[in-house]
Amino acid sequence: MSTQSEAEVKAAKRLFNWRLFIVGAMRLIDSMNVNMIMPYGLQMVAMFLNQETSSPEASTAFAWLVGLYSFFEIIFSPFWGVVADWIGRRPCLLIGMAGTAMAPVLMGLGQSLSAVFLFRALDGFFCGNQAVIRTYLGELVDKGSEASAFSFLVLCFVLGLIAGPFLGGLAFPARWSPELFGQTLFDQYPVFLPNLLFGVFATIVCIIGFIYLEETLPKSKLRWRKKEGLEGLEGLEGEGVGVDQDPEAASNADSVETADTDTADAGTAGKKCCYSLTVLQVILTFCGISGVVEAQNTLVVLLWQYPQSMDGFGFSPQQVSLVQVSGGLGPVLCHLTFLHPLVKKLGFLKVLLLGFLINSISYNLYPVYSLCADPKYGVWRYIILGLAEFVGMIGTFMMFTAIFVFMNRASVGLNRATVNGWANSGRALSRAVSPLFATTLMRAAEALPHGIHMPFYVTTGCLALCLAISWTGLRKLDSA
Template sequence: MTIDEETALLSRPVPKPRTPLPKLQLSVIMLIQICEPIASQSIYPYINQLVSELDITGGDEKKVGYYAGLIESLFFLTEAMTVLQWSRASDLFGRKPILLIGLFGTGSSILCFGLSRTFWALVVSRCLCGLLNGNIGVMKSAVGDLTDRTNRAEAYAFLPIVWAIGASVGPLIGGSLARPHDRFPEIFSAAFWQDFPYFLPCVATGGFVFLSWFAVLAFFKETVPSRNQKRHGLTEVGSEDISRADSPPTVMSHKHVGPLPMRELLGFPVIISVANYVALAFLNTTLGALLPLFMAMPREIGGLGLPPPTIGIVLSAYGLTTGLFQILFFARFVRRFGEKRVFVNGMITCLPVFALFPIISSIAQRFGLSIVVWGLIGCVLALGALMDTSFGAIFMFITASAPKSSRGTVNGLSQTSAALARAIGPALSTSLFSLSVQYNLLGGYFVYVFFFVLSGLALVLAEHLPNQIWEDIE
């Protein structure tokens, strides 16, 4: 056979056409996705002030970090206790009922948080919020159900974007609506708002969660086969809405569709993907807890001394920056560099992020809140936006590592592990901040050196991911 230039060109593999995304279904999922960062992060701008007002620390500002970190961590700690069970239940009973339960529990517990007047009431309501919220793993499973290899990067690009929007809106709600009787006395002059000064941001957050509940009830179509379909050995990915022209093709088979036992799932693909997700979640949540604490604490003990409204604006800017960066660049980066390189490059940014904190603190102590300080804070936000591209990349690894029939279980396992990391991260970081300041460890900057070293270790782990992502497993 004669091989010429034309033959070589014709023999190249033709790229598979990109499957259109199911827009309505994904829109509902993104609405659910935005609820968790709003619920978990709307308390960040005022939690330190709330702890101080409860007089738990006896007036010692250096101890605020201990209790604030505990309250922040409880959501993720209790979420870790149940998210695997919720996700596995979604493999058996469907995604929709589990999503509805999670949203209802989240909205109710947020309202309870706003009505809490003691430290232990805050603890109980925060725990309930985590225990009843199993949606984070179920949502990612649903995205995997609705997509294939040709369009998954575009779909997963929206998850960090929506999270970033929630991370932007949440602190803005918390910072803007906290203590309304002080900020808007002509409207909120009743004694109720003085007795419950943080109920208004909880009402706004809870109201959005319940709105999402109604959206799921009305518009979300089940993506897991019904029991009747399973009984007849048929698997249909999606529904009438999903099987339209703008959706992935319906898949019908006579294969076993039940979730596999856990021991059969724990191979190298699942373990290495979940381990890297845990490392990323830990460092990202650490940054999320350290940044508002760093901005809230007085300058003389290593912070910036900013008020809650300003902290809310800064955190909102961080969310906006992340969202814009994801929507503009993530899918392009994945197509050009591959999932692994995108993930590793995002993890690299952890090193300069933690290195910048002591630099900002030193400049603020000497020169006040100068333009240099704000410029460096902007650098932290920009680097954080690049770090967040790692989430979409690792979600793609996790989805590809799991058989379709056990996707909920594997996503639940990843979310359980990540929730534990997110529970440890805020408590550890804020406690180390307080210890560093209280005992002047490395000039009060030990906390940043500690997490700088951990970031380096996370990079070593990231290099163990394969260069090419796995094919979807039936």
């Protein structure tokens, strides 16, 4: 009996780890999708506009291209959250992954800026279901496993910050390998190669998910099933027939309720005028972190590719990719070494604040880094910027790990997919607006000494304000 029980525990653990791996792979694909465009996006829009990369038209179009993806997330994240409550988590995840595999390939074949914008928007539509990933994971974990599970999810996101720019650095292959790619399809479509490779990876993940991913929402909790069940129950009651509960559904419901204490009726949250203050405070912090990180990513990519005369570094897409990849190694080290002991010792709130401090210091020192912008410093330019990204991304990783756990705790007892859908919509709004805001501020401050770095200080101040407003709710969840 004991041996059988141990075997069941081991089997359950293997199943959990396998599901976690698939969810992590989907998060990795999403992160690659967002960041793959960073190394080549500015040069791509400059090519279509027939402008220099340092021109205001090119930088503005690049900011719009980055933001457009998030604008469509804004619109469709709540939609995907509601759909996930109606038909289940698994179908939404698979549909989104299939669309994510298709849209970038179409964008890589685009022959005009209008076509590129259209397919980038389509990509954002399918990415709107990324909130369902956090919902799915939230229904798998309990209090004891949430820290490791959500930090793994963030780690996969950060690994995408490495793999995405690495793929993006393969754009314009006829320039860096003319003997191999010259006079080929990849010469005619210079950004097709990274998008094609990405599409292949996303398709593989989608197939694995289709085969192995299981639904976490019991059939008894699917809204369309519940509606049909109520109608059927009324008919049976009219005939005086009793209805027994499906043992399998009951078992599944019990397992989900362990991870998501669904004490209220599934429709209760939807009938409320608004979520609680604590939930809103967590969503605000989540949106603030996402917006600041997106602004920082856009700013550094612009600075790295601007000419030295504009306080830039004059990097090529391949050089941008190199620095971004080296920076992404920081969170990997953090996850594998000191994050979990740090969480046990300090708690999630202090980890969040420490991450904010590390991130702020790293990016606000860019006026110092610009002193080494001259090519005469050679490899030292890459070492300094790589270390800055390395440290800054550790701070980013710590903030996202903490806020994901807070979001999971705040949505207990609510329609988790719907809450995550609205949170993802707010995050997408923040990510859409912040690059445009940062780019506009950068242009407006160019005339000032080191004014090009001013957006770093402004975005840091905005995130500090979000943390101050949300402090009471975060403290409450940290002690929960």
